[in-house]
Amino acid sequence: MSTLKVTDETFEADVLQSDKPVLVDFWAEWCGPCKQIAPILDELATSYGDKLTISKLNIDDSPMTPSRFGVRGIPTMILFQNGEIKSMKVGAMPKSKLVEWLTEAGVT
Secondary structure, three states: OOHHHHHOHHHHHHHHHOOEEEEEEOOOOOOHHHHHHHHHHHHOOOOOOOOOEEEEEEEOOOOOHHHHOOOOOOOOEEEOOOEEEEEEEEEEOHHHHHHEEEEEEEEO
16 A cells, blocks of 8 residues: 545545544655655555555645645644544654654554
């Protein structure tokens, strides 16, 4: 399973109405740290496949959603559950820290 691309148009259905938790990575092509964590998120998408959807939203292509959720810097990762923000992290981090964050948020 790989990451799911979401846009302003698909955000409501793909993220807010999802029946399982969704981690949204707000990123951009020009962002070095965003490119750094992309392979880690791909790995997590595979290992968490049944329990969690990992999605990516390009802030340049879809500017409405980041402003709606107060995204000011990238990468910003927001964990949504039942249509609400459960947790948020800003900045790139190693895989171990991402796994720790997801575990603390109750995604195991």
